[in-house]
Amino acid sequence: MAIPTQILDPVLAAPAGPGPRHVAIIMDGNGRWAQRRGRPRLLGHRAGARRVREIVAACPDLGVEYVTVFAFSTENWKRTQDEVSGLMSLFRRYIQTEADTLLRQGTRVRFIGDRLQLDAKLRALMDMIEALTAHNTRVNLTVALNYGGRDEVARATKRLARDVASGRLDPESITDQTLPRYLDTHVLPDPDLVIRTSGEARISNFLLWQSAYAEYEFVDTLWPDFTRDCFEAILSRYGMRERRYGGVRA
Ligand code: FPP
Numbered sequence: 001m002a003i004p005t006q007i008l009d010p011v012l013a014a015p016a017g018p019g020p021r022h023v024a025i026i027m028d029g030n031g032r033w034a035q036r037r038g039r040p041r042l043l044g045h046r047a048g049a050r051r052v053r054e055i056v057a058a059c060p061d062l063g064v065e066y067v068t069v070f071a072f073s074t075e076n077w078k079r080t081q082d083e084v085s086g087l088m089s090l091f092r093r094y095i096q097t098e099a100d101t102l103l104r105q106g107t108r109v110r111f112i113g114d115r116l117q118l119d120a121k122l123r124a125l126m127d128m129i130e131a132l133t134a135h136n137t138r139v140n141l142t143v144a145l146n147y148g149g150r151d152e153v154a155r156a157t158k159r160l161a162r163d164v165a166s167g168r169l170d171p172e173s174i175t176d177q178t179l180p181r182y183l184d185t186h187v188l189p190d191p192d193l194v195i196r197t198s199g200e201a202r203i204s205n206f207l208l209w210q211s212a213y214a215e216y217e218f219v220d221t222l223w224p225d226f227t228r229d230c231f232e233a234i235l236s237r238y239g240m241r242e243r244r245y246g247g248v249r250a
Helices: 030-035 041-062 081-105 119-131 149-165 230-238
Strands: 022-026 068-075 107-112 140-145 193-197 215-218
Touching: 030 215, 041 068, 041 081, 041 140, 041 230, 068 081, 081 107, 081 119, 081 140, 107 119, 140 149, 193 230, 215 230
Parallel strands: 022 068, 022 193, 068 140, 107 140, 193 215
Antiparallel strands: none
16 A cells, blocks of 8 residues: 555655765675585675676666775784685785776776785785776776774874874864875765675774765675665665755755
């Protein structure tokens, strides 16, 4: 039975607003997806990588200009050596095998996180794909690799402090607009929507500063099962939300 429009919440009844320009995703649940099938965790990560491809390819049609995915956190080094080295080789292979497609799709690839702890071969591939896709403008894929929000703020603060010490930055001029210029994400808009899959409702040190006004969606689907349809359903829910940034309802 259709609900009479007069009893719908006025916010929900309002026409859909614009979609999110920047979507950030915590891709969780790869390990459980594999374990439920009695398979090694790495198989879940491989299936997860295929979803990254599908979701990035869908972005231009869905009006998403920026997508940022959490691929490896500063805390993920605590996993077994097998899993860490398997993930690192998956990242290397992903860059090698996807480079052509990403270039042709018009995807610009960037990485955020501390690269210094990554091995030289992976770093070289990251530099290569960033340079190769630097002129693309259709969609911006940012991969957070060895990334932690607190670590990013600490590294940014170090750079800012150096500028103060050298006289390039007047401490009295510092506002809430200053630190973002030192963050890894300085060229990106803040995320409008953060999605976390697998039923966990945590932000796990992801884009802490940047997500101050983001909307959140926590969904039960495990990342390797997260299809384009799941993504579209979330985007249409987002269109029904009213973002007020601390103001009052219009
Ligand atoms: C979290 O699931 C997922 C990760 C730590 C890795 C994410 C990596 C990918 C999706 C692979 C490919 C990415 C790119 C960009 C090529 P989990 O292992 O913690 O799952 P669990 O909570 O079920 O154990």
